[in-house]
Amino acid sequence: MNERERGGRRVVLWMYAGAVAVAGIFGYFLGVIVYGSGGPTGPLAEGPAPQYGTFGPVTFELTPLNLALFGVVMVGTMLGVALAAIVYVSNSERVAQ
Structure with missing residues (x-):
């Protein structure tokens, strides 16, 4: 593996980590906006009971x-599966050549 491939993989991993972090941040702020910081007290919550x-x-x-x-787990899992499939296909094409 040459330096260019390693640099490209590093960029993809940083983008993956950034997307997962952004999903967590957005999930947190969405929860604060919709449900308030102390449970179901936000402006968009339906009723006083906790929502599930x-x-x-x-x-x-x-x-x-x-x-x-939830955002971190879902985005991490979905992007992780997609990246694993891309790595698998790219490695199988390299072996076939």
Whole structure:
């Protein structure tokens, strides 16, 4: 692997880390705007009871921290799978040549 390939991979990894961090920041601020900093007290919350979100078998209370964590996990997973597929395909093409 030459220096140019290593530099390109480094840029892609920094972009990946940046996208995951931005998803966490946006998730947190979305939670603060919608649900307030202390639970379901924000201007867009529906009722005084805590609200819950579900993703498959996982149920979690909608708080700013939980929404930030959800954004980090989802964007990290989806982009990670896509990047792994790209690395796999690029390595298999290099072997085929």
